[in-house]
Amino acid sequence: MGEKAFVESAGRPIQLFNSMNLDGWRQAGPGGFRIDDGMLVTVGGMGLLWYAARQFGNFELKVDWKVTKKSDNSGVFVRFPAPAAAHDPGGDPRIAVDQGYEIQIDDEGAPDGAMIHKTGAIYNAQPPAKIASRPPGEWNTFLIRLEGQIYNVTLNGEPAITNFKGTRSLRGHIGLQNHAPEDEVFFRNIIVTPC
Secondary structure, eight states, rough: OOOHHHHHHOOOEEEESSSSSSTTTEEEEOOOOETTTTEEEEEEESSSEHHHHHSSSEEEEEEEEEESTTOOOOEEEEEOOOOTTBBBBBBBBBHHHHEEEEEEOOTTOTTTTTTGGGGGSSSTTTTOSOOOOOOSSSSSEEEEEEEETTEEEEEEEEEEEEEEEOOSSSEEEEEEEEOOTTTOOEEEEEEEEEO
């Protein structure tokens, strides 16, 4: 039944964050997110805010984000299993790193400045073609498209990742990283369109 419901909703945009509360979302690991004037804002870390209400297979995800300083670190995770564990009610946020893919937000590319760790990269898997992020304080837009094992990412309309061939799950959750106490990253307009 779940697969049928997924197919029936193809092409219909789904707003994952309603700008008022965290309905449908759960936190794994330390830190969290606060809601400030209709935006999600990272607090502490390293943790993961994940959309628990539904998993997605093939989809296009639009996410607006901005940083407060060039070294701010976060990311958008796709297609990972639920981070639940019997010994930890909050779940382990590392599952998103180990079993999904992270589209990175970090213009400095910690820890080593390598392109494979910079904004727009599929973290530790594929560097971006170029860094197309705007200066701190300005909004950026990721458009992340997953069809089968093919991943495409644009940042502010510029191709960052073109036809990356993944090897991980074809279905899973979507999440946002809260990386560390010194990082403050804002998110809004989190819209997924199954395809």
